[in-house]
Amino acid sequence: MLPISKPAPASAGVTGTWRTYRPVVNLGKCIDCGLCWLYCPESVIDWEKGEKVKIDYTYCKGCGICAEVCPVKAIDMEPEEEV
Ligand code: SF4
Numbered sequence: 001m002l003p004i005s006k007p008a009p010a011s012a013g014v015t016g017t018w019r020t021y022r023p024v025v026n027l028g029k030c031i032d033c034g035l036c037w038l039y040c041p042e043s044v045i046d047w048e049k050g051e052k053v054k055i056d057y058t059y060c061k062g063c064g065i066c067a068e069v070c071p072v073k074a075i076d077m078e079p080e081e082e083v
């Protein structure tokens with residue numbers, strides 16, 4: 001069994017309206033290391049070397065782990081109402 005969870009494609013895995021912060025990637029600062037992709041517990045970050053980091057907000061829970069592990073602080077957790 002894998003130690004990480006996967007977002008379900010069904011409505012059971014969809015994040016509701018309760019998320020208060022969401023991660024926003026500053027692509028100008030991103031060094032393409034892939035750590036956010038590796039550590040996201042919901043596996044909702046789409047990353048491949050040379051491609052832009054994309055976050056699926058339908059499933060993102062706003063936990064902030066991606067922002068914590070980013071070595072260049074390229075991810076900001078922004079209040080939901082401001083994005
Ligand atoms: S905030 Fe949490 S769930 Fe959302 S992309 Fe970052 S690590 Fe994944």
Ligand code: SF4
Pocket residue numbers: 025029030031032033034035036037047053069070071072073074075
């Ligand atoms: S952890 Fe930060 S620097 Fe690394 S790929 Fe993600 S956003 Fe880019």
